[in-house]
Amino acid sequence: MRKLVQNAAFTVFWMAGLGAVLIMLSVVGYVVFKGFADITPEFFTTSPRGGLSGEGGIQSTIITTVYLVVLTLLVATPLGVGAGIYLVEYADQARSGFMKRITSAARFGVETLAGVPSIIFGLFGYALFVTALKLGFSLASAALAGSCLIIPVIIRTTEEALKAVPDSYREGSLALGASRWETIWKVILPSAFPGITTGIVLGAGRIVSETAIFFVTLGGSYRTPTSLLASGRSMALHVYYLAMETRAFDKAMATAAVLVVLVILMNLSINMISRRITRDTR
Amino acid sequence: MPHGRSTVKNRVENTMKTVLMISALSSVAIVFLIGFFTLKESIPAFRGIGPLNMLTEKVWRPGQDSYGILAMIAGSGLVTLGSVLIGVPLALGCAVFLAEVAPKWMAEIVRPSVELLAGIPSVVYGLFGMVVLVPLVRGIEVPGNTGFGLLSASVVLAVMILPTIASVAESALRSVPRSYYNGSLALGATRWETIWRVNIPAARSGILSAVVLGLGRALGETIAMIMVIGNSVIMPKALTGNPLSIFLSRARTLTGNIAVEISYATGVHESALFATGVVLFLLIMIVNTSARGLLKASIEGGRRK
Numbered sequence: 001m002r003k004l005v006q007n008a009a010f011t012v013f014w015m016a017g018l019g020a021v022l023i024m025l026s027v028v029g030y031v032v033f034k035g036f037a038d039i040t041p042e043f044f045t046t047s048p049r050g051g052l053s054g055e056g057g058i059q060s061t062i063i064t065t066v067y068l069v070v071l072t073l074l075v076a077t078p079l080g081v082g083a084g085i086y087l088v089e090y091a092d093q094a095r096s097g098f099m100k101r102i103t104s105a106a107r108f109g110v111e112t113l114a115g116v117p118s119i120i121f122g123l124f125g126y127a128l129f130v131t132a133l134k135l136g137f138s139l140a141s142a143a144l145a146g147s148c149l150i151i152p153v154i155i156r157t158t159e160e161a162l163k164a165v166p167d168s169y170r171e172g173s174l175a176l177g178a179s180r181w182e183t184i185w186k187v188i189l190p191s192a193f194p195g196i197t198t199g200i201v202l203g204a205g206r207i208v209s210e211t212a213i214f215f216v217t218l219g220g221s222y223r224t225p226t227s228l229l230a231s232g233r234s235m236a237l238h239v240y241y242l243a244m245e246t247r248a249f250d251k252a253m254a255t256a257a258v259l260v261v262l263v264i265l266m267n268l269s270i271n272m273i274s275r276r277i278t279r280d281t282r
Numbered sequence: 283m284p285h286g287r288s289t290v291k292n293r294v295e296n297t298m299k300t301v302l303m304i305s306a307l308s309s310v311a312i313v314f315l316i317g318f319f320t321l322k323e324s325i326p327a328f329r330g331i332g333p334l335n336m337l338t339e340k341v342w343r344p345g346q347d348s349y350g351i352l353a354m355i356a357g358s359g360l361v362t363l364g365s366v367l368i369g370v371p372l373a374l375g376c377a378v379f380l381a382e383v384a385p386k387w388m389a390e391i392v393r394p395s396v397e398l399l400a401g402i403p404s405v406v407y408g409l410f411g412m413v414v415l416v417p418l419v420r421g422i423e424v425p426g427n428t429g430f431g432l433l434s435a436s437v438v439l440a441v442m443i444l445p446t447i448a449s450v451a452e453s454a455l456r457s458v459p460r461s462y463y464n465g466s467l468a469l470g471a472t473r474w475e476t477i478w479r480v481n482i483p484a485a486r487s488g489i490l491s492a493v494v495l496g497l498g499r500a501l502g503e504t505i506a507m508i509m510v511i512g513n514s515v516i517m518p519k520a521l522t523g524n525p526l527s528i529f530l531s532r533a534r535t536l537t538g539n540i541a542v543e544i545s546y547a548t549g550v551h552e553s554a555l556f557a558t559g560v561v562l563f564l565l566i567m568i569v570n571t572s573a574r575g576l577l578k579a580s581i582e583g584g585r586r587k
Binding site for chain 2: 002003005006009010012013014015016017018019020021023024025027028030031034078079080081082083085086087090099102103105106108109110111112113115116117118119120121122123124126127128132137148151152155179180181182184205208209210211212215216236237239240243244249252253256259260263264266267271
């Protein structure tokens with residue numbers, strides 16, 4: 001009888017596990033198969049022409065997505081990696097109350113931002129960058145708002161990567177007479193580099209997938225942006241416009257399929273990097 | 283000249299330390315700026331309409347200066363409730379499966395699948411919902427049912443919060459010391475009795491915080507909700523005598539309200555949208571703070587034992 005109850009319970013858990021796999025397969029499978037049925041090489045090399053049937057391809061949206069990712073990373077990487085270094089490498093020598101307060105304030109910031117929904121970043125970006133700084137609906141506004149979203153992501157992964165560097169490296173370098181910054185620059189950062197890279201790829205992935213922030217800061221023009229102050233449309237945003245405004249579901253599905261494949265590739269590369277890290281430290 | 287060299291070194295050292303400290307402050311600066319700008323922009327609405335009026339008034343009609351957000355609070359609340367009802371059992375089932383039941387090969391299939399679910403962009407979930415789920419829900423024959431509404435949105439949202447809940451709950455279960463499990467088995471309990479009476483109760487607060495974190499995620503989701511929930515500003519109500527048919531009603535979420543109207547709103551209307559943002563932000567802060575509290579309690583509880 002007790003064995004019977006156990007079998008029944010375990011069957012339920014197997015069903016939950018299989019259910020998750022099934023849901024993943026049906027969402028990814030449906031989008032990829034439906035989407036790629038409509039994809040021709042021209043889809044990647046022509047730009048949307050507007051119009052009600054969503055004619056044209058997605059070239060300009062790919063270019064906009066690349067611009068957006070590059071710009072966001074240019075802002076977020078130095079700040080995020082810098083903050084991570086400070087929190088791991090300098091926080092322990094925080095003897096003065098001032099430095100302790102900075103560290104705990106930074107931690108509070110990272111924790112709070114992790115829970116802030118993206119539309120709030122969008123609303124803030126709209127108020128500060130689009131309106132107050134008069135950048136308008138543009139690449140610049142979108143990239144700045146997007147950086148706010150991924151800075152905490154990069155800080156967290158940088159912290160983890162730095163913590164994984166053995167203390168003996170630090171002690172050895174300091175004992176040889178190197179200063180703290182020399183130690184960080186020449187010893188710690190090179191060995192934490194792969195881990196920091198995962199954070200940057202993770203951030204790039206968030207920008208590629210993000211829609212809400214760019215919906216209220218990027219404007220949505222389907223032309224290729226020619227300046228930082230030009231409006232644009234990332235691939236994710238293009239999916240939204242095609243589905244909600246143009247009602248061109250086939251094109252939307254095709255764009256979504258490209259997006260999903262891109263996200264899967266990014267996930268795989270992150271897994272590969274982290275696997276290499278665990279192998280090396282072993 | 284060793285003396286000169288060390289001065290340069292010191293200068294580099296101090297400069298770098300300051301630069302890094304400033305970047306460390308970026309996260310707090312962002313929190314501060316978000317708080318400042320959202321609050322500042324919402325003041326005209328709160329002044330003109332009154333916070334209590336906004337929260338208790340059902341009608342949102344910017345053209346006629348009615349700015350009640352109760353309908354959106356109800357929409358967000360109901361869709362979150364729906365997603366929790368559907369998503370939590372599945373997510374917790376996954377967590378227990380991954381932590382306690384699954385053989386290694388199976389866990390290596392399930393875990394990446396759940397991770398991938400977390401990586402799929404919300405606009406793709408929204409599109410999937412529009413193309414696949416909405417027509418299915420439309421098949422339920424109830425007058426007034428368009429397929430767009432709380433039920434479709436709850437199902438989409440349930441899948442979207444599954445990875446968060448499953449991974450946090452799984453690590454809570456894994457942090458229960460193995461000795462509990464072994465002790466219980468040694469006393470003659472079956473594996474299932476051990477999981478049910480020992481491991482799950484020991485991981486209780488961690489599991490609860492996983493659910494609360496999922497709740498925070500659900501409240502904040504925007505794009506997928508706009509795409510499937512219908513966006514009508516009405517108090518959701520049952521379409522038939524059956525109270526459950528309320529889930530077939532169209533609705534609008536707080537997040538959707540902001541996203542749909544912000545780009546063309548001006549004046550008090552714009553300010554009222556920022557006020558919507560403040561309400562959303564406060565709701566989520568309350569939810570997340572309690573989740574963090576629970577998580578801390580579970581870690582400390584684990585240490586005490």
